[in-house]
Structure formats: structure tokens, C-alpha cells
Amino acid sequence: MIAVTTATAATAGRLKCAPHRPRAIWSVVTVLVVGALGAGAWYAYTAAQLFSGSMSVPCEKATRFAAAQPLPASARNSECRHGQWLGIHYEAEFRIPREDFEAWLRASYPTAPSPHSCTPLADLCADIDMPADNTPPDSKGIVRRHLADTAKINAWTLPDGSLRVELSAYTV
Incomplete structure (x- = not known):
């Protein structure tokens, strides 16, 4: 059986998930972005040292x-x-x-x-x-x-x- 839900004016546009889930998703996304930026900065720093001979x-x-x-x-x-x-x-x-x-x-x-x-x-x-x-x-x-x-x-x-x-x- 397939359940069909109808959006009401009060719930239209809202996600139906637990209140802690969006915060957890954003935390994971933030950690991944910061990690990628950190790895990129480390690579750029190392490459600059190598190419400059220092x-x-x-x-x-x-x-x-x-x-x-x-x-x-x-x-x-x-x-x-x-x-x-x-x-x-x-x-x-x-x-x-x-x-x-x-x-x-x-x-x-x-x-x-x-x-x-x-x-x-x-x-x-x-x-x-x-x-x-x-x-x-x-x-x-x-x-x-x-x-x-x-x-x-x-x-x-x-x-x-x-x-x-x-x-x-x-x-x-």
C-alpha cells in the first residue's frame, strides 16, 4: 500500500525530518568542505616550496x-x-x-x-x-x-x- 500525503498550507515547503538531522547534515558538509580546503592549502604550500627551491x-x-x-x-x-x-x-x-x-x-x-x-x-x-x-x-x-x-x-x-x-x- 502506498501512502499519499498532502501538503497543507502550514507544512508546505518544510522538510519532514527530525529536528537534529539538518544540523547533522550541515555539520558533515562543513567538516568535508573545511577538510578539502585544508588539504588544498597544504598541497599548494608544499608545491610552492618545491617549485621555489625552499x-x-x-x-x-x-x-x-x-x-x-x-x-x-x-x-x-x-x-x-x-x-x-x-x-x-x-x-x-x-x-x-x-x-x-x-x-x-x-x-x-x-x-x-x-x-x-x-x-x-x-x-x-x-x-x-x-x-x-x-x-x-x-x-x-x-x-x-x-x-x-x-x-x-x-x-x-x-x-x-x-x-x-x-x-x-x-x-x-
Whole structure:
């Protein structure tokens, strides 16, 4: 049997549901909208950091990408960033005593030319082109690019005799 209800002038246009139901529906809708807006804002913030190159990363990850040795224990005030637009790039900035810098540079890039003076840009500069085969093949024999194609190192002498070093590594 089908029940037919007729709307009266007093009930026309009103929903026939319990008084708490519309509030519950609006609460769920509000939570979903706020959650979607929050997720969108988080994604936009993360993407902006990535595209601008200001996303903080551990310095071990940056030096590994640059095919360099980990920073020595004497390195201080280290900050490392990651970015990606048309290519991938990592940047590391740190302070280090000159002797430790030279030892780290030789251990990281034994075949690279010695750093040269490049004023007014920096006191010492080194441009390192990575060999094309710097990424070993995986277990299936496929070479997946995980390392930089080029690394640039600029160093400035500080008043205390130590160096402020910027390492920039990227894919081409």
C-alpha cells in the first residue's frame, strides 16, 4: 500500500525530518568542505616550496644527490634545500674550516680540478660535471636517474678564516 500525503498550507515547503538531522547534515558538509580546503592549502604550500627551491631536506640527502661525501663533523650552520621545476636541484650551505673543506672536496670529487679563484662571485669556485654513468642500473638493468648531472661549489672566506660554502647540484 502506498501512502499519499498532502501538503497543507502550514507544512508546505518544510522538510519532514527530525529536528537534529539538518544540523547533522550541515555539520558533515562543513567538516568535508573545511577538510578539502585544508588539504588544498597544504598541497599548494608544499608545491610552492618545491617549485621555489625552499623545501628543507636533510643535508645527507643533498650531498648524496651531488655524489659528494657527507658533510664532515666540523661543518656547522648547515642548511639544505630541494627544488624541482624542469629539473631537480639541491642546495647545501654550510660553514667549515678551510683545511676540512679541501679534504672534503678531494674525498668527494677526486678527479675534479682544484678550486680556482672566481672573484667577484666567490673566493673559490669548482664546477664539477658528473660522468654520464654515475647512476648504477637497478636489479632489472634499468638506469634510473637519482644523481645530479652537475655540481657547482662556491666558497667565501669569513673573517675567522673559515669558509662559507654553497653546494648546488642539479639535473640538466
